[in-house]
Amino acid sequence: MGILDEDVQRVRDSADIVQIVSAHTQLKKAGANWSGLCPFHGEKSPSFSVNPDKNVYYCFGCQASGDVISFVRDIDHLDFQGAVEFLAAKAGIAVRYTDRNEGERREARGKLREALAAAVDWYHDRLLTSADAGTARRYLRDRGFDGERVRQYRIGWAPDDWDQLVKALPFSPKVLRDAGLGRESKRGGTNDFFRARVLFPIFDPQGDAIGFGGRMLPGGRPPKYQNTPETSLYRKSKVLYGLNWAKDEAVRANEVIICEGYTDVIGFAEVGLNRAVATCGTALTDEHVRTLQRFAPRLVLAFDPDAAGQAAADRVYEWERKHEVEVAVAALPPGGDPADLARTDPDRLRQAVEQATPFLGFRVERILAAADLRTPEGRGRAAESALAAIAEHPSEFVRDQYVMTVAGRCNLDPDRLRQSIRSGGIRPRVRVEPPRPQRQRAETPENNALRLAIATPDEILPLLHDVLFDDERNRAAFRALVAAGGDLHAAVADADPLVGELLSRLAVEEIDADPHDVRRMLLHHLAGTTVAELDKEAMAELERAEPAADQARSAVQAVSWLRGQMEAIAPNAPPDSDREDQLLGWLAQRVEGQG
Numbered sequence: 235m236g237i238l239d240e241d242v243q244r245v246r247d248s249a250d251i252v253q254i255v256s257a258h259t260q261l262k263k264a265g266a267n268w269s270g271l272c273p274f275h276g277e278k279s280p281s282f283s284v285n286p287d288k289n290v291y292y293c294f295g296c297q298a299s300g301d302v303i304s305f306v307r308d309i310d311h312l313d314f315q316g317a318v319e320f321l322a323a324k325a326g327i328a329v330r331y332t333d334r335n336e337g338e339r340r341e342a343r344g345k346l347r348e349a350l351a352a353a354v355d356w357y358h359d360r361l362l363t364s365a366d367a368g369t370a371r372r373y374l375r376d377r378g379f380d381g382e383r384v385r386q387y388r389i390g391w392a393p394d395d396w397d398q399l400v401k402a403l404p405f406s407p408k409v410l411r412d413a414g415l416g417r418e419s420k421r422g423g424t425n426d427f428f429r430a431r432v433l434f435p436i437f438d439p440q441g442d443a444i445g446f447g448g449r450m451l452p453g454g455r456p457p458k459y460q461n462t463p464e465t466s467l468y469r470k471s472k473v474l475y476g477l478n479w480a481k482d483e484a485v486r487a488n489e490v491i492i493c494e495g496y497t498d499v500i501g502f503a504e505v506g507l508n509r510a511v512a513t514c515g516t517a518l519t520d521e522h523v524r525t526l527q528r529f530a531p532r533l534v535l536a537f538d539p540d541a542a543g544q545a546a547a548d549r550v551y552e553w554e555r556k557h558e559v560e561v562a563v564a565a566l567p568p569g570g571d572p573a574d575l576a577r578t579d580p581d582r583l584r585q586a587v588e589q590a591t592p593f594l595g596f597r598v599e600r601i602l603a604a605a606d607l608r609t610p611e612g613r614g615r616a617a618e619s620a621l622a623a624i625a626e627h628p629s630e631f632v633r634d635q636y637v638m639t640v641a642g643r644c645n646l647d648p649d650r651l652r653q654s655i656r657s658g659g660i661r662p663r664v665r666v667e668p669p670r671p672q673r674q675r676a677e678t679p680e681n682n683a684l685r686l687a688i689a690t691p692d693e694i695l696p697l698l699h700d701v702l703f704d705d706e707r708n709r710a711a712f713r714a715l716v717a718a719g720g721d722l723h724a725a726v727a728d729a730d731p732l733v734g735e736l737l738s739r740l741a742v743e744e745i746d747a748d749p750h751d752v753r754r755m756l757l758h759h760l761a762g763t764t765v766a767e768l769d770k771e772a773m774a775e776l777e778r779a780e781p782a783a784d785q786a787r788s789a790v791q792a793v794s795w796l797r798g799q800m801e802a803i804a805p806n807a808p809p810d811s812d813r814e815d816q817l818l819g820w821l822a823q824r825v826e827g828q829g
Contacts, residue, residue: 236314236315236331236333237315237318237329237330237331237332238329238330238331238332241318241327242303242318242329244327245327246301246302246303246321247289248325248327249289249303250286251284251289251290251301251302251305252268252284252286254302254305254306254321255273255284255291255305258273258485259271259272259273259282261284262280264283264744266287266744267284267286267744269282269283269284270282271486272293272296272298273309273482274293274296274308274309275293275296276485276486276487281293281294282295282298283742283743284742287689288301288688288722288741289301289302289723290302290722290738290741291742292738292739292741292742292743294739297735297739299734299735299738300726300738301723302321303318304317306320310439310440311525311528312440315340319340342412342466343466343467345405346409346412346413346466346467347443348405349403349409349410349413350415350443350444350445350467352404353399353403353443353446354390356390356399356402356403357399357428357446358385358390359390360390360392361384361389361391362381364391364393366393370391370432370451373432373451373452374389374432377497378504378573378576378577379500387434387435387500389432389433389434389435390432390435391432392426392428392429392433392448393430394429394430395429396419396425396426396429397423397425397426399415399416399426399428400416400425400426403415407423407424410424412466413465413467414427414446414462414463414464414468415427415428427462427463430450430454430455431448431449431450431451431454431460432448432449432451433446433449434446434447434449436461436473436475437477437478438467438477438478439477439478439481441478444462444467444473445462445465445514446461447461447475447496447515448460448461449496459515470514470515471516471519472522472525474512474513474522474526475496475499475511475512475514476496476511476512477525477529479499479508480499480508480509480511480529481529484509484526484529484530485529485530487509487530488532489509489532489533489534490510490511490526490529490530490532491510491511491536491587492511492512492513492518492522492526492533492535493510493511493512493536493537494512494513495512495572495573497573498510498573499511499512500573501572501574501575501576501577501583502572502583502587504576505576505580505583506584507583507584507587509530510536510572511526520549520552520553520556523553523557523559524557526559527558527559531558531559531560532559532560532562533553533559533560533561534562534563534564534587534590535562535563535564535593536564536566536572536586536587548626550593551626551627551628555628560592561592561593562590562593562596563590563591563593563596564586564587564589564590565586565590565591565596566583566586567582567586570582594624594632595636597623598620598624598639601616601619601620601623602616602640605619607643607644613644613645613646616643616644617640617646617651620636620644621637621640621654621655624636624637624640624655625655633655637651637652637655679755679756679759680702680703680704680705680756681708681740682752683698683752683753683756684711684712684736684740685740685741685743685745685747686745686747686749687715687720688715688722688740689745690749691715691719691720691722692720693749694749695715695716695720697749697753698712698753698756699818699822700712700713700716701821701822702753702756702760703756704759704760704763707732707733707736710729710730711725711733711740714726714728714729714733714734715737725737726738750809750814753818754803754814757803757814757817757818757821758800758804760821761799761817764796764821764824765793765796765800768792768793768796769789769793772789772790799817
């Protein structure tokens with residue numbers, strides 16, 4: 235079930251990968267390709283390369299690779315169909331589906347998005363122009379929101395009435411209910427879901443509206459906060475307010491800030507920290523972390539300090555292990571609200587993020603700061619509490635460093651503290667990941683042959699044969715290209731992942747070598763290897779008690795002929811394609827005969 239293959243190919247062929255990538259990172263022309271900073275990981279020197287002819291990309295730093303569809307999937311956190319539909323919409327292409335029901339479901343979700351986009355405009359216009367929104371405008375001004383901020387974040391106002399939105403929007407009651415904009419009334423009709431609330435539109439990572447967060451005005455009807463109900467577009471365990479604005483800066487900074495409220499996100503942006511997101515009426519979930527780790531490896535919790543300290547440690551350590559992230563805590567002052575600090579003490583807010591400490595460090599420091607370390611009893615109690623927190627961490631190496639901290643602050647013997655932890659039966663699970671190596675460009679004839687085969691398959695593939703490739707992975711890559719008829723995307727899709735990664739990387743590397751020179755070098759190398767093998771065979775026959783004279787003589791003759799061919803195709807010799815074809819045919823026949 236999905237989009238028809240021919241429509242996928244049509245979308246892939248029509249998409250301008252340079253334009254798509256340029257929306258996320260600045261690209262500069264570099265020969266036939268384009269290069270820039272990788273949008274998938276933080277870096278200071280460009281290692282990201284795009285080949286516009288093949289519509290593919292490759293990062294030499296983090297090894298991210300793929301075509302224009304996979305780029306949209308990874309950068310915008312979409313599934314395959316969603317990425318194709320996004321590109322199709324940009325190109326004005328109507329896609330068809332293999333399952334009629336799937337097409338209908340996608341069309342229905344599209345209708346919900348249209349209704350939500352219309353609601354964002356309608357609520358926003360009410361806030362700006364309606365007389366009944368005066369109290370809401372005053373409330374926002376008191377919170378530091380001027381007209382520019384209101385327009386930037388598309389903030390709106392839901393009037394205190396039963397069904398003004400339902401009557402104003404040209405959508406059926408079912409669509410409005412399914413979008414979370416309406417609810418069934420006691421009489422069977424449809425009323426507005428939001429009433430008498432300041433509304434903060436919630437967007438998905440691509441910037442499409444999927445719901446709202448509603449805040450009651452002072453003295454209004456509770457609850458204080460009201461979010462869109464669960465819909466096919468809005469799942470509060472997955473949704474993060476502000477991710478559409480924060481994702482690019484999060485990638486550049488290798489860090490994302492997580493806070494509790496919509497105004498907190500806006501407050502962080504006001505002080506230049508444009509990488510904050512907020513959970514929408516729920517605690518941070520595993521799905522939230524899974525989403526965020528695609529944008530940044532470091533998560534800074536900017537909750538109320540006590541709430542952050544009370545977060546379940548086992549969940550945090552599980553996130554760090556499972557999703558390979560580092561969780562830190564911003565040192566906000568007691569009772570500090572990021573939105574208020576952004577107005578009253580912006581430097582303190584920035585400093586809190588800059589000085590964010592690892593989760594365990596935050597917990598230990600809170601325990602020690604609250605303790606009375608002037609007396610032996612106070613130091614003993616503080617050490618016990620701190621060790622209980624330290625013992626929960628899965629890494630022995632991390633635990634030991636904090637044990638030293640506690641020992642120093644509490645004037646205790648670190649070996650006694652280590653023994654105390656060990657006596658508790660802790661069995662640490664140490665997980666040490668080796669650093670990912672940085673790949674260097676390999677300037678070998680085999681790699682150059684593959685680069686040429688990718689660039690101009692119709693011209694190069696007929697000149698080559700898989701026997702010319704010594705390296706097993708290179709040989710597999712060549713065979714994948716041949717099997718795919720030179721179609722890079724098909725070759726990558728059908729090949730082993732490591733082979734596909736090799737093809738993706740080579741596709742974005744410049745190549746100016748002459749195809750015939752490359753083939754000559756491969757032939758020369760294979761012929762030389764074959765001469766050595768034949769020499770060894772001849773010597774083995776002559777050393778036998780009853781040598782096979784005919785086999786030895788045949789090997790010697792083959793060696794003599796091969797050496798003559800090698801001289802004829804030496805780099806300084808004139809081109810001779812007929813001789814090269816003959817030599818390649820002989821070598822291929824010998825290798826295949828041995829197989």
